[in-house]
Amino acid sequence: MEKNIFKPYLTLVALLILTSLALAFTVDVELSDQAGVVLELPDKLDDWVGNELRFCHNPGCYETNSTGGQYYIRNLELPDICPDCGEDLYKMSWAEYDALPHDTLFVKSAYTNENGGRVFVSIVLSGAERSSIHRPQRCLVGQGQTISGDHVIEVPLAGRKPVRVMVLETEQLAGTAEKRHKYTSYYAYWFVGQDRETPSHLARMFWLGWDRVFRSVAHKWAYIAVSGIREEGNDEYDAEIADFVEKLYPHLLVENDNLRGTP
Numbered sequence: 001m002e003k004n005i006f007k008p009y010l011t012l013v014a015l016l017i018l019t020s021l022a023l024a025f026t027v028d029v030e031l032s033d034q035a036g037v038v039l040e041l042p043d044k045l046d047d048w049v050g051n052e053l054r055f056c057h058n059p060g061c062y063e064t065n066s067t068g069g070q071y072y073i074r075n076l077e078l079p080d081i082c083p084d085c086g087e088d089l090y091k092m093s094w095a096e097y098d099a100l101p102h103d104t105l106f107v108k109s110a111y112t113n114e115n116g117g118r119v120f121v122s123i124v125l126s127g128a129e130r131s132s133i134h135r136p137q138r139c140l141v142g143q144g145q146t147i148s149g150d151h152v153i154e155v156p157l158a159g160r161k162p163v164r165v166m167v168l169e170t171e172q173l174a175g176t177a178e179k180r181h182k183y184t185s186y187y188a189y190w191f192v193g194q195d196r197e198t199p200s201h202l203a204r205m206f207w208l209g210w211d212r213v214f215r216s217v218a219h220k221w222a223y224i225a226v227s228g229i230r231e232e233g234n235d236e237y238d239a240e241i242a243d244f245v246e247k248l249y250p251h252l253l254v255e256n257d258n259l260r261g262t263p
C-alpha cells in the first residue's frame with residue numbers, strides 16, 4: 001500500500017504541468033463537437049422500462065409543488081408542457097440550469113422492472129466551456145449525502161475490454177428528529193471523452209490537459225451515472241450495477257472503436 005501514497009500527488013503535479021502547458025498553447029486548440037456517447041436513453045432495456053424526467057423552470061412549480069417541478073414523461077399528456085403551469089419543460093432542473101453553463105446537455109431516466117428494481121440513470125454532456133462536469137463527490141455531499149466508501153468495478157462487455165465504473169457507497173439520514181432512519185444507496189459513474197473512458201475524475205482532468213497540449217483537441221466529455229438503493233452490509237448491488245451497465249452500454253455507443261487508455 002505504501003508505494004501508492006504519492007500516487008495522487010504525482011497525478012496532481014502532472015496536472016499542474018499540463019495545465020500550464022495548456023494555458024500556453026490554448027490558442028491552437030480545436031474544440032471538438034463530437035461527443036463520445038449518444039445523448040439518449042432507451043425506452044426499454046431488456047426487462048427494465050425507462051421513464052424520462054422533465055423539469056419545470058417556473059418558481060411557482062419547483063418551489064411550491066410537492067413534485068418540486070419534476071415530472072415523469074409517461075405521466076404527462078404533452079411531453080414538454082408543464083401540467084401545472086403550462087410552461088415548457090426541460091431535461092435539467094432549474095438549479096442545474098442556473099449553476100452550469102447553459103450549453104450543458106442532460107438526459108435522465110428512472111428504470112423499473114417487475115422484480116421491484118429501480119435504477120436512476122443520468123448523462124451529462126459538457127458544452128463549449130468544458131466546465132459543466134464537476135467532481136460527483138462534491139455534488140452528492142452538497143445534496144446532504146455522506147460517502148462511506150468507494151470502489152471500482154469492471155463490467156465485462158462483448159467484443160472489447162471491460163468498462164471500469166466507480167461505485168460510491170452513499171447514505172443519508174431521513175425522517176424526523178425522533179424517528180430517523182438511514183437510507184443507504186449507491187452512485188456509480190464513469191466519464192467518456194471522444195475516444196477516452198475513465199472512472200476517475202483526476203484521470204479525466206489529466207486527459208483533458210493532455211489532449212489539449214499533445215493533440216490540440218478539447219473534447220466534449222460526458223458523465224454517465226447509475227444510482228439506486230443498496231442494503232447495508234450486502235454487496236449484491238455491485239452485480240446489479242454490472243448487469244445494468246452491460247445492458248445500457250451498447251445503447252450509448254457512437255461510431256468509435258478506438259477508445260484509448262483507462263488509467
Ligand SMILES: [Zn+2]
Nearest residue numbers: 056061082085
Ligand atoms: Zn410548471
